[in-house]
Amino acid sequence: MRRWKPVAGLILLTSFLLSACGPLTPLLTEKEVLSELSERYDGAEFVILETINDCEYKTEDKTIRCRLYLAAPAEDQERAFWVHSTVSKSWGGDSLPMRYSSGITDTYAFDYLLERFDALLTENEIGHFFTISSGSSGDVAEHLKSQHLQGGGFAIPITQETAETIAAKVLEIREQLAEEYPLSSYLDYFSHPAYEPISLGIRFYDAAHSIPDAESLSEYTFFFPYDKKFDENDNIVYRNTLETILADIDKTIYGIVED
Numbered sequence: 001m002r003r004w005k006p007v008a009g010l011i012l013l014t015s016f017l018l019s020a021c022g023p024l025t026p027l028l029t030e031k032e033v034l035s036e037l038s039e040r041y042d043g044a045e046f047v048i049l050e051t052i053n054d055c056e057y058k059t060e061d062k063t064i065r066c067r068l069y070l071a072a073p074a075e076d077q078e079r080a081f082w083v084h085s086t087v088s089k090s091w092g093g094d095s096l097p098m099r100y101s102s103g104i105t106d107t108y109a110f111d112y113l114l115e116r117f118d119a120l121l122t123e124n125e126i127g128h129f130f131t132i133s134s135g136s137s138g139d140v141a142e143h144l145k146s147q148h149l150q151g152g153g154f155a156i157p158i159t160q161e162t163a164e165t166i167a168a169k170v171l172e173i174r175e176q177l178a179e180e181y182p183l184s185s186y187l188d189y190f191s192h193p194a195y196e197p198i199s200l201g202i203r204f205y206d207a208a209h210s211i212p213d214a215e216s217l218s219e220y221t222f223f224f225p226y227d228k229k230f231d232e233n234d235n236i237v238y239r240n241t242l243e244t245i246l247a248d249i250d251k252t253i254y255g256i257v258e259d
Helices: 004-024 029-039 110-123 140-145 163-180 242-252
Strands: 044-053 063-073 082-088 099-106 129-131 153-158 201-206 220-223 229-231 236-238
Touching: 029 063, 029 082, 029 099, 044 201, 044 220, 110 140, 129 236, 153 163, 163 201, 163 242, 220 242
Parallel strands: 153 201
Antiparallel strands: 044 063, 063 082, 082 099, 129 153, 201 220, 229 236
């Protein structure tokens, strides 16, 4: 047992040094941020339009440093989006030091899908309003201009009579967007090397409420249209189908439960 003491001491010393040096982990440089974006989006080139050092998106007990960038594709600088660069900490376990890591999140994919979903819902004459993750409603165009991260979606009014037609059309829009999206490989769950879930949410609620404020929606069916899973044959499929959505609408909104 005695011979293990130096090894144990070395482990404890290493853990202490890692824990002490962790907070000094630097934010990624602008060059590294652009490199991360290029890798994430299949080799596309990007530029930094603005650097905002006073980052407003610190997460309590997780993010210790952050910086916000306004970026854009090099060949389409009108399509600006936000990049959140952070140094975050996470618990290493009972006998391990706190872990520190630097990385980025961005709104490029999310912004495209949000803007197009809004446009296609309007084109198909589907009533809806945009909801921000905080629960309040707003305007999509204004939201995209403001400093934001992923989060938000659409609330769509339905009735028992229109639920199937509207839900089916929303899923058709999902498929159309997945096909036309110029970076569709990013939506391939488990296969894209830098895949991150798209936090675009859809709420169906009963039209009789005529509610303009999403915070007031107490009974609704909610799903993420691009959320995928493995099926029983290990194929990657959408988690939500027309059948599962309609069953949830019946149960949650109208209190109908099949025997």
